[in-house]
Amino acid sequence: MESSVxxxxxxxxxxxxxxxxxxxxxxxxLEEAERTTVGTPYGFPPLISIGEVAGKKIAFLPRHGIGxxxxxxxxxxxxxxxxxxxxxxxxIIATNAVGAINMNFKPGDFVVPHDxxxxxxxxxxxxxxxxxxxxxxxxxxxxxEIRKLLIEKxxxxxxxxxxxxxxxxxxxxxxxxxxxxxxxxxxxxDVVGMTGVPEVVLARExxxxxxxxxxxxxxxxxxxxxxxxxxVVEMSRKVIPKIKQILIEVIRYLPRERSCSCAEALREARx
Numbered sequence: 001m002e003s004s005v006x007x008x009x010x011x012x013x014x015x016x017x018x019x020x021x022x023x024x025x026x027x028x029x030l031e032e033a034e035r036t037t038v039g040t041p042y043g044f045p046p047l048i049s050i051g052e053v054a055g056k057k058i059a060f061l062p063r064h065g066i067g068x069x070x071x072x073x074x075x076x077x078x079x080x081x082x083x084x085x086x087x088x089x090x091x092i093i094a095t096n097a098v099g100a101i102n103m104n105f106k107p108g109d110f111v112v113p114h115d116x117x118x119x120x121x122x123x124x125x126x127x128x129x130x131x132x133x134x135x136x137x138x139x140x141x142x143x144x145e146i147r148k149l150l151i152e153k154x155x156x157x158x159x160x161x162x163x164x165x166x167x168x169x170x171x172x173x174x175x176x177x178x179x180x181x182x183x184x185x186x187x188x189x190d191v192v193g194m195t196g197v198p199e200v201v202l203a204r205e206x207x208x209x210x211x212x213x214x215x216x217x218x219x220x221x222x223x224x225x226x227x228x229x230x231x232v233v234e235m236s237r238k239v240i241p242k243i244k245q246i247l248i249e250v251i252r253y254l255p256r257e258r259s260c261s262c263a264e265a266l267r268e269a270r271x
Contacts, residue, residue: 015087016050016059018251022095025240027060029053038083045080054252059089063195072172072194078124081202091209093146094199095243097232098191099220101184107235109160111191111214112150113167116141118197121171125198127205132270136204145260146211153249157242165190169197178222192220209262215239
């Protein structure tokens with residue numbers, strides 16, 4: 001289905017220019033935030049908080065819903081991204097917990113991926129199921145402008161950051177097997193998660209800039225001990241203060257006008 005919101009409509013209804021997609025603990029980044037419901041052709045996303053960060057209008061969308069109630073394979077990714085598009089968002093900064101496949105990466109490290117491999121199975125991964133047939137270029141999945149700032153500001157925060165990594169997205173909600181992790185390593189994957197796809201794809205289809213700030217919550221299956229959700233939650237709590245610091249600085253230094261090619265993703269994509 002083609003987006004029914006034109007560029008002019010979005011500008012007229014703009015409520016936020018940048019969005020953060022993440023988990024519990026990031027909502028209080030926003031100053032004087034108010035929650036709003038945004039309807040879409042794909043259903044309703046979680047309540048979106050809109051406020052200010054560094055003098056800019058920012059939207060925060062809790063990917064798994066308020067209270068983390070929706071598992072990764074059931075997240076309504078199309079509703080989430082479309083709702084942000086509908087309120088005028090042109091840039092998305094996502095935060096993701098990942099497991100380390102690359103043996104050089106350690107829990108607590110930050111990662112700004114540059115490429116992805118999609119191993120999801122049953123997710124709605126496009127807005128374009130009908131005419132016009134649309135094939136977006138995905139040679140550079142993540143916005144280079146946001147990536148550059150994420151890397152720079154994470155380094156300035158004094159934490160270990162890996163500036164190149166291949167993110168492999170699995171269906172979940174189970175964790176991966178040791179054999180799967182060995183396969184992913186042979187394919188050149190560095191980190192594994194369950195939420196990076198189709199977010200990044202859907203954003204590009206609506207010409208929204210998108211980049212991800214990942215943090216390593218654990219070593220992947222077969223590398224460390226038995227995987228538990230507790231260690232993921234505990235690591236999330238530890239890194240939240242640094243994530244907030246980094247996001248504030250990235251938002252502060254993002255220029256008002258975009259200079260990347262994300263905004264022209266559909267120019268030669270349609271048949």
